[in-house]
Amino acid sequence: MFTQTLLTGLAIGGIYALMAVGYSLVFSILNFSNFAYGSIIMLGAYIGYYAMVRMGMPIGLAIAVSIVGSGLLCWLNERLAYAPLRKRKASSLFFMISAMGTSIFLENLVYATIGARFYNFPELFAKSNLEFRGISIGVLDVFAMVFSFVAIYGLNLFLQKSRTGIAIRAASYDIEVCSLNGVNIAALIGLVFGLAGALAGISGMFLGMKYIVYPTMGWITNKAYIAAVIGGLGSLPGAVVGGVLLGVLETFVSAYVSSVVRDVFSFSLLVLLLMVMPTGLFGRFLEEKV
Amino acid sequence: MTQYLSGILSLGLIYVIATVGLAVFTGFTGLFSLGHAAFFAIGAYTAAILTYFYGVNFYLALAAAGVMSGLVGFLIGYPTLKAKLRTDYFAIATLGFGEATRVLLENLSITQGARGLPGITNYTTLPVIIVIAALVIWVAWNFVHSRHGRAAIAIREDFVAAEMMGVNIFIGRLRSLIFSAACGGIAGGLFAHYFCFIQPSMFTAYMSTQLTAAVVAGGMGSISGPVMAALIFIGVPELLRVANIWRLVAYGLLLVLIMIFRPQGLLGYREISLSGIRDFFARFRKGARS
Structure with missing residues (x-):
């Protein structure tokens, strides 16, 4: 029972971590909460669904389409909703409102056009389980977990080793100085949003396959915000730790206490942690810049 | 027809009460509450x-509704x-x-869970709403034009400078939050006795969104400004019979467009007034342009 719960928790935690990393990546550069990210993930799931079910693509290709589609959407989101504010050097409050607006707009646009219907991915692995010493875990869970961690590792490699990755990390410390050193900030920010969108595509696909595809599925991504805050906004290792931690703890609460108190638990955990550690586990921003 | 119009006005004014509360908090301290519903x-x-259940007098x-919400506001705000x-x-x-909160309401026995409470007596009439709305606006007006209100504005504009001038940031924000929560509670009480039926799914993030959008x-x-916006947001779509879902699409788009083109909102820091207050707000106009 214990190992079983732990594995399930890790599988969910992997997806949470993936979403939290995408969210934290944007935060680390522009220093605001991109609340539109949940909607991008939701759209990623829809794109994946259309590619796979309506157009009959194989799963690998569908994931690729979803990654590219969400990446473009996220990039477009930045160009249309944030770039004008960035040019005006608006405060992060305005970015946040704009992000909220985008999220409400996208979510309800899907409602109004595609409708509130639930869509199911075909049962590729859902029914099959791996059995090992009495512990059973869904193949999808294993796949999602492995894929999530590989994606996060790949991103980490990119940020640590490549020239562009170094520029992104530099910009997350000080965007002005980075710009003075000849980095094209507008292109860099576009790239960061594209990357975050790509992660959104992957997590959207997995969320869609694990649960169902519907307009408010972006709600699950609130867990990613919570995970990112627990880990410390703007810190990528923090986002991973926060995501995995939240996934595992939640699964234990559902398994041993009750699934009803699960969401109340996540929230209380967040508030309690912030009271003790206002920056989260690995955060580096204590207070806002005035 | 008169009944129809009075219905719209009643609903609009109930929202005005809650919006004024949120305006005092978000508008004057710069903190965002995404859970005001x-x-x-x-x-x-x-x-x-x-x-x-207890046959207590409506007023x-x-x-009690105001006090209870205020108390919860205190419990949430304090940590x-x-x-x-x-x-x-x-x-x-x-x-x-x-x-x-919604999850709790869905699972408590006194709230009858997701089924909600049907058959609440209809005590809320238009005159009652008008009197209470006027009272709340009057109190809010005095609140923001008092020492506390000026302290709150100082916190929003530059909390470091405000703290240096001896403003207690914690008390200032907490006081605004409690006031705001109490307004929300009173609006909720009116709402329950107006529709005669409440269930947890009425109080979703969409309600919070609508309030935030109005502010x-x-x-x-x-x-x-928010008073007018709340009336417009409730009244116009209702009169035009716009489908609920397209309203939310429009709210989302509106938030983004406002942030891009007119971040200070409809009225900015100004009030509709005959004279006198203009001088008071002229000092803040410079801030509004940035």
Whole structure:
């Protein structure tokens, strides 16, 4: 029972971590909460669904389409909703409102056009389980977990080793100085949003396959915000730790206490942690810049 | 037809009460509450349970609704504001609070869970709403034009400087939050006795969104602006019979467009007034342009 719960928790935690990393990546550069990210993930799931079910693509290709589609959407989101504010050097409050607006707009646009219907991915692995010493875990869970961690590792490699990755990390410390050193900030920010969108595509696909595809599925991504805050906004290792931690703890609460108190638990955990550690586990921003 | 119009006005004014509360908090302290529907829900349930199960006088029940929501506001605000959370962290904490409240309401026995409370007596009439709305606006007006209000504005504009001048940031923000929560609670109590039926799914994040949209569109730092915006937001779509879902699409788009083209909102920091107050606000106009 214990190992079983732990594995399930890790599988969910992997997806949470993936979403939290995408969210934290944007935060680390522009220093605001991109609340539109949940909607991008939701759209990623829809794109994946259309590619796979309506157009009959194989799963690998569908994931690729979803990654590219969400990446473009996220990039477009930045160009249309944030770039004008960035040019005006608006405060992060305005970015946040704009992000909220985008999220409400996208979510309800899907409602109004595609409708509130639930869509199911075909049962590729859902029914099959791996059995090992009495512990059973869904193949999808294993796949999602492995894929999530590989994606996060790949991103980490990119940020640590490549020239562009170094520029992104530099910009997350000080965007002005980075710009003075000849980095094209507008292109860099576009790239960061594209990357975050790509992660959104992957997590959207997995969320869609694990649960169902519907307009408010972006709600699950609130867990990613919570995970990112627990880990410390703007810190990528923090986002991973926060995501995995939240996934595992939640699964234990559902398994041993009750699934009803699960969401109340996540929230209380967040508030309690912030009271003790206002920056989260690995955060580096204590207070806002005035 | 008169009945139809009075219905729209009643609903509009109930929202005005809650919006004024949020305007005092978000507009004057710069902190975002994404879970304000929770205060509305707590007020609605408190008042409804009191009149429904215990036969308490309606006005006493309304007062109790305000007190209860204020108390919950205090319980939520004390730890989160004490920790001086960043705007983003606070917003996410309130988001979780809103959702956690709904889950609790769905699972308590006194609230009859997701089935809701049917058959609440219809005590809320248009004259009652008008009197209470006028009272709340009057109190809010005095609140923001008092020492406390000026302190709150100082906190929003530059909290470091405000703290240096001896403004207690924690008390200033907490006081505004409690006032705001109490307004939400009273609006909730009126709402419950107007529709005669409440259930947890009425108080979703969409309600919070609508309130926030009204405050932002009306102008952060204004009372009359959000009042007008709330009336427009309820009245216009209702009169035009726009499908509910397209309203939310429009709200989302509106928030983004306002942030891009007119971040200070409809009225900015100004109020509709005959004279006198203009000089007071002229000092802040410079801030509004940036």
